[in-house]
Amino acid sequence: MNDHSVCHTSNRKFWPSGGSMENHSVKDLMIPISEYATVVLGTSLADALDALEKSQKAHTANKYQHRAILVLDDNGDIVGKIGQLRALKAIEPRYDFNDKIQELKKYNFSEEYISQIRDRYRSEEPILDKEALKIIARKKVEEFMQKPKAGSFVSEQSTLDTAVHKLAAGRLQSLLVTRNKKIVGVLRMADVFSVVFHEIKVLEN
């Protein structure tokens, strides 16, 4: 494996040299749920971030650190995910901010104008102050988690080209990997990209 290959933990297979992408399944690349930070519904954002930090320390071998937190219900099933974007959105104190900007789109204002207005609003009102952060830290994860939507699932038996298609079509950062309708892992875009990139390099050489 060269520098561009994916770093793996012991329970996942390496990408076999000389093999072609379509012959290999999602299972080869996914990260099992056990390696992720998980929290249950009702956890505060502060505690969720704590869980993420601990999980990252426990899996330092991974080149791309986990940056997402999975949210489980009482049955241990995944009901949501908090990525970095979600966490940042949660600390925006003006909850209606995005809604107001979205309204302008409805009334036919151009993207250029909307982006100008977004910058202006932002400069007028700094988004990060201590008071706001304290309030946000106490918010529950279900208030801002991303719920899995149709198109964000992939079976662990699927080939990688299916996964590439789903990531691209859904503009997703990751897919939830299923086995018998149960979520067993996460397939991250960064890992898929590395494999594809490696394959291209092999072909070029």
Next chain:
Amino acid sequence: MQILDKLFNRIVQRVNINLRELDFDITPFAGELIPPDQMIKFYAFYGITPDHPLDLRFDNSALAGSYFLGKCSIENSLLYKSDIRGDELKRKGQTFHYGKFDITLADDEIIAIEDSALIKTLVHNFSHDPETAEKFFIKDTLAMDYSNIHGAPSDGCFLGPFATVDLTTMRDSAIGAYSYVQAGEISHLNIAPGTVWVNSPGNFNFLYTYPVDPLAHYVSLSPENVPWGVLFDFIEQRKNEFQRVFDFVNLEPIASVPETASLDRFAVVLPNITIEDNVLVAQRAYLENSFLGKGSNAQENCFIVNSHLEGLNVTAHGAKIINARMGSGTFVGFNSFLQGKPESKLKIGKGCIVMPHTIIDIEEPLEIPSNHLVWGLVRNKKELAENSISLEQLSKIDTFFSQGRMHFEGQGNLFVKTFQDRIQHILDANGAFFENNNNEGHAQRNQNLSLNTIQPFYFGEKKGMYPSIKICP
């Protein structure tokens, strides 16, 4: 259940079906809208003139207190104190210009109202939709008190009280209370109350949204209550004066009017009124203790009280001017509410354009400098600074700017020119520039009009409904 109730429920359901994608349910607002007892209290009436086609068709409808002129067809509908004015409809053989198209009309245009309920609504002007040049349709629509459907065909829509849709075809859309929309064509839009939106794609785009709480003081709507607020109270307090005008077949003239001016017999005129040359006062205008300078016009449902209008002033449909001094050539748009105080009149400088649906209700002495555009809610100097701009400054905008709650994108000079051209056209059409037998307009063509009344069923299961009638010359 009476036929009237069944009809109303059917209309409510049809509107709800059209608005299902917006998840907008009109049922809570519709509940108290039409007390069945009111539907037998008022007769309907229609105008006969030598100037407009007489072609009226009423089928399975209730029409209490409503007025019809020109070519209209009303089917499976419920109209209450509404004004269906077909005097500006296009005529057979006329050419309608739209973009690069010149559309020759194969028939006289008709206002066709189907499966709709209109409450105290004004339907006026003509269809600006090139796809249906001969038919100004209003279908599966509920329009609440004092809404304006001005040259705006509608299919599957809800208009809240005091909403105006102007020169825009609307489909499956909900227009909130006191909102004004002029956007050519809209579809599947839920427009929040107090939105003022003027969009000419590729040219300009103007948007203002009223702050929620202050607007509620003027216009309020909730599922539990009939609509209320300052604007409703203002009209309610003056309704007896209108009753007198409509109760008598012949009224003694109560103001001396120059030969070049026209005062409609169905306008309310209370002392002391001065009407100068080339003035046009439309029916259902309310004038009290005011001066209307040369070439001014007071359109339907407007109120001018304790005010001085210098000349060439346009007061559009439903606008209200109280305790004000208006410089020459000012324009006050649809449903605006301008109120000064008896001891401190609101002063509006010459050439000002008061946007449709503007509320100026002064808390301190206020003067708007000449040639300014004003919009939104203005109660003091601070709000005036936020909600106005000089026409000169606006004309220099060629990209975008925003001020307070207002957003503008596009060519400022085109926006100003479009308004000014429209104002000039209104004045010209109404005969404001008549001089030495030239530039004749509506004010000089004395509208010879007689009225007939029609009555509903007073008893039985058809109580409140009107017989199906076809009226032709």
